[in-house]
Amino acid sequence: MKLDSLTAAALALVLASLAVPARAQLRLPSLPSLPRPNLPELSASLRRELPALAELTQARHRRIGELLRERGDVVEADPRGEPVRRGELVLTAPSDALLAAARADGFDIARERVLDALELRIVTLRAPPGWDTQRALQRLREIDRSATVDYNHLYLQSGDTATPHAAASGVSSPPAAAPIGIKVGLIDGGVESAHAVFRGTAIHRWGCADQSVPSAHGTAVASLLVGRAEPFRGAAPAATLYAADVYCGDAAGASVDNVAAALGWMFSQQVAVVNVSLVGPANRTLEQVVRRASARGLLLVAAVGNDGPAAPPLYPAAYPEVVGVTGVDAHSRVLPEAGRGPHVAFAAPGSDMAAAGVAAAAYVRARGTSFATPLVAGLLAASLHEPDAAKAALAVAALARSAIDLGAVGRDAVYGHGLVGRTLRTEPSLVMVDR
Template sequence: MRLPARLAFVSTLLAAAAATAVAQPSDLAQQNAQRAIEAASRVQERASRAQETSAAAQERAGRVLDLPARAAEAASAGLRMASRDNVPAFASAQFARFRDLVRSHEQVLELVDRFPAVRGEIVAIDPAPGALDTARKHGLAIVNDETVEGIDTRYVTFRVPAGESLQKAVAELQRIAPETRFTANYIHVQSGSSSSARAKARLAISSEVTAPAIGIIDGGVAESVLLPKLNQRGFAAGAPLPNAHGTAVASLAAGTGRIKSGSPGAPLLIADVYGNDPKGGNSLALARALGWMAERKVPVVVVSLVGPANPIVASAIEKVQAQGMLVVAPVGNGGPAAPPMYPAAYPNVVGVTGVDSRNRALVEAGRGDHVDFAAPGANILAVGRNGALVRVRGTSFAAPLVAGRAWRASGAGRVAALVRESEDLGRSGPDPVFGRGLVCGSCR
């Protein structure tokens, strides 16, 4: 099989995994996605070996598989999958995942410009005088009015009348009250998979954490002897609740023993924004979690989630950054042609991609100017939902390694410390595939 055909097969496997992920229970979906991605990676590995049998083939592998100077363009072309609209497979699968998530929870979620959001909810951020009356006159009812401590921001949530388009209602409110920011309450999803088996899990016992901790905004963390002292709080219905993804992320930030984490033994502050809530991962939950982190003076927080740009999370991140907090996030698994994912693409957020055991960028990883650093993101050990060790893959699991490394530095020097540690990959200097280079290369 020629190289483009092999890459098309890789993209087909990964697209199938991502597109079906939300139609099943979350842990089982993650297992199936992981198996498909691993199978695709083995195909990629065999293709690489076969191509290395001649000098010409080796050059082609260097251009396409090892992703140096022209990697983003080559990978995007190689992974392009034949379809009616000719959309690259990973990006197409990513939006299929969003669509299927909404279909699974149609009573509480809807699509807004291809992204999931809480059905019928519009949020006003620090509304100007008169904006609330204007919204009421247009048939919107206030369902919640709160000020989030730590970021000192007021959020007023309105309910859109049944049958009215949420997207059109937001646009109309923004037109008639331009001095106030109005937005849908968008959903963020986890960006990685593990081979964790479904099993009953016990929630990790919260302890009082007084020292500056690494903050994690994700799912709840399960009990494990490999995890350090931690404190967790829920920001969704049923939270905190043990979560395979959240537990793995926490273990890679500060796990001990066989876990090669970014900062072994560092205290953790866990914000569970999922619980068992179908609206879990919404923007208001992230803003509340960031406010809590700010109140607790967390110096570094990792948000191993992806979603669309929205002013709720953007403004909350601006507020915590102004207080000195460093925010780290994965660039996502939508592939080379996917649009930038957030929060990684917000200004001054450290965007992290993942590499495999040969320091090749994950074929499913996002690309772009928002990629700041790379870290191991394939076939690495983490703690699973049942407390056992599992293999994980995805940019979600590279991000906590970088966050752990940043936590070990101090103050304004955290990013500089990452730069000093980084090993340049790909073309010389920063690039859209590896950013400034590999951090925590020994963390595998």
């Protein structure tokens, strides 16, 4: 099909907007050949979304820039422009010989975490005074070329919530749902458990020295996972929530070693499905922890991110063991800012939807793959009561069979197996008072 001049110009503008600034440009890995997008559908989508598309696809890179400016004392960019903890390197299962040699070179141990449930030890080293982080990484790899060592990357939230609105009349919390033996995990910011949607929900916390540090993103994602206040409903409203706060109010808090420790805690609590609406680069330690947890039956469900269709894949969603989730709008069209690729497994509602806000009776408008992910995680958790690799595979296969096929026939790089959780979208006007 030949594009008209307006659409062609729009497409050119969009593609130009997707170019990442040189400082933050990521190397595109070699990917298998993917189905070409449907041009009529893409054309119509561009007409509707063009005004906001450049803004949406650059959101993560703007956040990285803000981190580098505001937290330059503890955050820097790696050679690909991704944010890392300044002067820190993470080692997975390091040998005693490597640690001894590192100490002899002037490295200090910043933190050590033993993930007993996963039988894994993670050590975070601090570079010697006067060394830059890249030089320190190279030195550790020279000492032991077989070691799993990498930067202590930071992972960012994959979606935004608008200004909170008060709840509309008629929104009420039903009696507490009876526990049904389902555990579902959340690795994110803190959750405002006082919100009406969590009435009667059992929430177990990890992180922040047992202090509650509610966040807008974590609360919204949690509400879509386990919340309930008619007519609002999350995907698994009777499940017990295991919420790991890896930020504790600090934008530089969601580091690899912290996320890894949270995953270890989830497995120790026998949580079967864990939602991660965070995105970042590939990392050797994260890869090892994800692989170890998956082999032992933990099912990880993660957002594919909002860097745009031309962007490199983001992690942990792009690891083969993880269920990657994209978002669609109220008309079942993929969000134009959503990532694409063979790692996309499912699509779910990800915009034109309400979620809980941090105020006890407030709701927000949510947009992004962050908010599609808990709908998929909750649906998968419904049949999984404990980590079990075989049962997890069956649950994913069953959900794939129930999916509404969109885009190219069969699994594709835009919608994955197709759309699930369509009825779990709550129209904002039903639960919030517009200002």
